[in-house]
Amino acid sequence: EIVLTQSPGTLSLSPGERATLSCRASQSVSSSYLAWYQQKPGQAPRLLIYGTSTRATGIPDRFSGSGAGTDFTLTISRLEPEDFAVYYCQQYVSSPFTFGPGTKVDIK
Amino acid sequence: QLQLQESGPGLVKPSETLSLTCTVSGDSISSSSYYWGWIRQPPGKGLEWIGSVYYSGSTYYNPSLKSRVTISVDTSKTQFSLKLSSVTAADTAVYYCARGGYYYFYLDVWGEGATVAVSS
Numbered sequence: 587e588i589v590l591t592q593s594p595g596t597l598s599l600s601p602g603e604r605a606t607l608s609c610r611a612s613q614s615v616s617s618s619y620l621a622w623y624q625q626k627p628g629q630a631p632r633l634l635i636y637g638t639s640t641r642a643t644g645i646p647d648r649f650s651g652s653g654a655g656t657d658f659t660l661t662i663s664r665l666e667p668e669d670f671a672v673y674y675c676q677q678y679v680s681s682p683f684t685f686g687p688g689t690k691v692d693i694k
Numbered sequence: 695q696l697q698l699q700e701s702g703p704g705l706v707k708p709s710e711t712l713s714l715t716c717t718v719s720g721d722s723i724s725s726s727s728y729y730w731g732w733i734r735q736p737p738g739k740g741l742e743w744i745g746s747v748y749y750s751g752s753t754y755y756n757p758s759l760k761s762r763v764t765i766s767v768d769t770s771k772t773q774f775s776l777k778l779s780s781v782t783a784a785d786t787a788v789y790y791c792a793r794g795g796y797y798y799f800y801l802d803v804w805g806e807g808a809t810v811a812v813s814s
Contacts, residue, residue: 587757621800623741630790630804631741642802674741678799682756685741 588612588677590686598694605662607689609675614655619679622651622660625688626671634673635660665691696721698791700808706785707814712778714808716791723772724749729794731801732765732776734787742787746794747774781812 589612599605609620617638623631633642635651638658648663662669670693675686702714716730723730731746745755747765755763759778767774778785789808792801 618798623801630792630807631801632804633800633802636798636800636802676741676800678794681754682758683743683799685743687740 587682588615588680588684590675590677590684592673592675592686592689594689595687596690596692598692599665600694601665601667603665605660605665605669605691607660607662607673607691609653609658609660609686611656611658611677615658615677615679617654619677620651620653620658621676621678622649623674623676623685624669624671625674631674662691696793696803698793698803698805700789700791700805702808702810704809704811706781706810706812708782708812709780712776712781712785712789712810712812714776714789714791714810715773716775716805718772718774718793723767723774724769727796729796729799730767730774731792731794731799733790733792733801734785735790735807736784736787744776744778744789746799748796783812786810786812 591610593608620638622635625631639651650661672688672690674688697719699717706712729746732744745765747753747767762779764777791805793803
């Protein structure tokens, strides 16, 4: 099973700042098989990024993904008020498909 | 526009079987391009993939739950279902259904989730 680790656990930032979230895999993940989701309280997760760097439909371009091998990054270039949420990475290269524990981005 | 909606009992007794159904509307459940999956989230915790089903009935499960899980599909009703047997309090969670790609299983459409508590 591929274990995903996310850091930091919590990121406290102000609107307008840049957010950099990390996802590390216990073994190499092909770049086609890494996704990011955003989840707000009481809501289902929403797909942001798939294939490491492809934004899902309707996702603004302030969200970007990068990485390769075992290290992946989600960057939010300028935080908007609606971006404060929990973010999860997911690998789907091998079953069981696993999620990271999440990074909470909260308002400083 | 594709929509998924979970339904089922919100309370299940320990040792019994949890049963949930996901109704798909706005698109065909019989598309060859997608798998349909179940994911759960215990209170205050992260996401766990439970398993997935193809329209043909082909399934694959998380090994950690495989002995207790059955996922099936009914294309005539545009529904797929989850059964989880011998539940305990650790199975208390929000259960989501979602659509995943056949080749790339990222989850692009989610239901709103169904809260299931296991308690006597």
